């Protein structure tokens with residue numbers, strides 16, 4: 358699994374294309390041209406053998422095999438003897454997964470030490486990548502220890518939390534840059550106007566309305582990119598550990614108190630309130646799903662002053678879905694009850710699951726096909742109703 362992904366990472370990091378296709382391409386007559394362009398960087402040997410040669414990234418290598426291979430191949434540059442170089446790990450030097458490797462000449466005793474990972478401002482790259490990857494698959498320190506011990510790797514970084522913070526900070530910075538850029542792009546696509554239309558949507562970590570964590574996103578309708586996001590959480594581990602005895606206000610992560618159902622409202626308000634300062638735009642149109650509490654609260658807060666009117670758009674998909682939802686609920690509520698004609702609501706030629714799907718489709722089409730004409734839209738929507746109501750004996754007329 359990781360192999361392809363890391364291959365990509367490596368390629369993007371180095372600009373070298375060592376993929377199979379590049380190797381094949383390089384055997385074409387125009388391969389020289391590609392080499393000139395620097396698009397393909399391969400040694401002559403690779404061209405002859407067609408071998409893939411990877412020059413960057415991480416590998417899991419058995420240190421014993423590495424040592425044997427080097428010993429059998431190289432000559433000591435100090436004493437010129439052969440079969441004398443061992444590769445050892447200086448195990449006192451371990452910093453998480455990073456360590457220092459030593460090339461030692463058994464003959465003359467000369468040594469060369471080098472690190473197993475590049476170093477960044479925030480520690481060894483391999484440790485940052487490791488913690489980041491564990492967080493990406495939703496695992497923490499305990500799972501890391503198991504993974505490393507089974508793979509016979511050094512112990513994972515002990516300061517897991519510290520590294521997580523570094524990664525969180527970096528990701529946060531990158532995310533903000535991207536969102537600021539997306540907002541600028543939306544302005545361009547909106548003919549330069551900084552009053553842009555957004556879709557607001559809230560999503561919860563868990564289904565239902567009992568979730569502790571939620572995220573509310575604002576997506577530009579002009580370019581479909583996320584321009585702002587608010588994460589809300591009702592849970593703080595610190596509060597639980599200290600049982601609220603110690604005041605830890607300064608690093609408390611809890612930022613929301615209230616029913617999970619109102620998270621979207623809170624997120625929407627925050628997004629609107631900071632839009633001018635942080636994104637340089639005003640959100641003039643609010644596209645929301647069926648729940649209009651968020652919109653209502655935003656309007657009440659008047660984020661852009663007394664006179665600025667924020668428009669509400671309904672997402673047609675959601676409006677359409679509501680027709681189906683209501684009909685399905687009706688069938689459920691009427692279960693077992695006899696209607697005026699003595700029959701139940703469901704069954705053959707009655708309000709079946711398929712019939713509901715069809716009614717929902719007609720309803721959506723009635724709106725969609727008459728976007729510019731409200732009267733035609735009304736007629737088209739009601740047409741389905743009268744069509745269904747109508748029988749040969751009792752023709753229904755709108």
Ligand SMILES: [Zn+2]
Pocket residue numbers: 433434435436437438441462463464465466467
């Ligand atoms: Zn030597």
Ligand SMILES: [Zn+2]
Pocket residue numbers: 593594595596597605608609610611
């Ligand atoms: Zn707390």
